[in-house]
Amino acid sequence: MLRFAPSPTGDMHIGNLRVAILNYLVAQQRHERFIIRIEDTDKARNIEGKDTEIMQILEKFALKHDSVSHQSENLHMHQMFAAKLLEEGKAFVCTCTAEELEIHREKAKEQKIAYRYSGQCMDVDKKELALLKENGIPFVVRIKKPSTQIINHDLIKGDIVTSPNEVDSFVILRTDGTSTYNFACACDDMLSDVDFIIRGEDHLSNTPKQMHIKTQLGFTKETIYAHLPIILNNEGKKMSKRDDASSVKWLFEQGFIPDAIANYLLLLGNTKAPKEIFTLPEAIEWFKLEDISKSAARFDLDKLRFINREHLKMMKDKALSSLFGFADENIGKLAKIYLEEASTISELENKIKPIFTPKQFEGEWAEQMRIMEKIIADAPMIDTFDEFKSYIMEKSGLKGKYFFKPLRLLLTGAEHGPELSEIYPLIKSYLLEIAS
RNA sequence: GGCCCCAUCGUCUAGCGGUUAGGAUCCAUGGUUUUCAUCCAUGUUACCGGAGUUCGAGUCUCCGUGGGGUCACCA
Secondary structure, X not given: OEEEXXXXXXXXXXXXXXXXXXXXXXXXXXXXXXXXXXXXXXXXXOOXXXXXXXXXXXXXXXXXXXXXXXXXXXXXXXXXXXXXXXXXXXXXXXXXXXXXXXXXXXXXXHOOOOOOOXXXXXXXXXXXXXXXXXXXXXXXXXXXXXXXXXXXXXXXXXXXXEOHHHHOOOEEEOOOOOEOHHHHHHHHHHHOOOOEEEEEHHHOOOHHHHHXXXXXXXXXXXXXXXXXXXXXXXXXXXXXXXXXXXXXHHHXXXXXXXXXXXXXXXXXXXXXXXXXXXXXXXXHHHOOHHHEOOOOXXXXXXXXXXXXXXXXHHOOHHHHHHOOOOOOHHHHHHHHHHHHHOOXXXXXXXXXXXXXXXXOOOOOOHHHHHHHHHHHHHOOOOOOHHHHHHXXXXXXXXXXXXXXXXXXXXXXXXXXXXXXXHHHHHHHHHHHHXXX
């Protein structure tokens, strides 16, 4: 069982998307189920509607899933598990206040050592719980730190050993009774029998904590972990919301298509890809998680542009034309010609749109354009560009650049562009509309 | 600062003890194109440093250095 567990606290991040794609891919390869779990336990940071937005993006990438759930629905289960740990003496009640902890934290910072929980509530008798509740004294529940080191045989990062002190006795239930991330995550993974976890490298230090929780809860099934190296921005820092390219929404707005984005994300850090341009279904055939490089990779927009163009080239003509509001194979073919000088849908749009918008009869060539417009309006339907060219030339008496420049302007709305002889056959059925 | 991870062209990477260190992208130049581009050809650019092991090290070991991640009652 695999899962994708995003939190609805912001725009879908490119790193999250990569995690989703990889989980889906591995689920397909292993013929296992793939579920979505929205991690909405932080009520304050949840943003209304982000969950559906995430689902829409998954839809666009055709990442089929078996079910969707919200983590908050499982709260009572988390509390039950916490009570079990408390009962078995594997967790304890802690009444340290935020202020007290803050003092310890600052002290640790001054001494330049890592902050660790003092352990001062560790031996509080569980019978006191009732008393605390009775008197309305706020408390949290902490799990006792492990007694031995924890080893994670990470599929990508290799064996990672963590000492008990690094895991620490951390909070699993907050003052308000809700579960913290690590606890909720471990419980839910356990409950849905998730045994293959692919996620970002930033979760590497959470892994021993979650392994510890599951062990204490008596879950013996071995979970395979794979931690993906993070994606860096141009400055070599972790991509954050500040980086435009980190937002999937932004990439869509820029005119990148899902197939290309998925291709790029799968290629990033991949050491054994048999080719550079491929689709997700193709990648399912050969992709190996173990072949992902251990080191972080920079996001390179130029490379994405290249891949996007290649995928645009592979699109069916009619489908491509629909991106510009047509259902005409010829317009798709026209767009492909313009792919010579464009890499994204929006760049393509900037080339195609001027062809179909009324022309500006001004500037150096205005007079010649007027002449040609009139000739075309009265001309019969002409099949080939050669005949068309001869016809206009003869009627107008123009030649050389005094002929080609204004003709190009009249037909395409641009001074430069692909060969008119290639464009003409594709737009001739719209000629009257265009040449005006 | 503690812990953990990483280190080959600007970028993504190949290399798994002996190579003229390869590919892709980007960039530059030339040719083709009555335009810009495409296309074709060509080219610039890389093994973080230092010890050690070895006949021989980008490749193995150690130590530096650099970069990154993470250290919450966030996820």
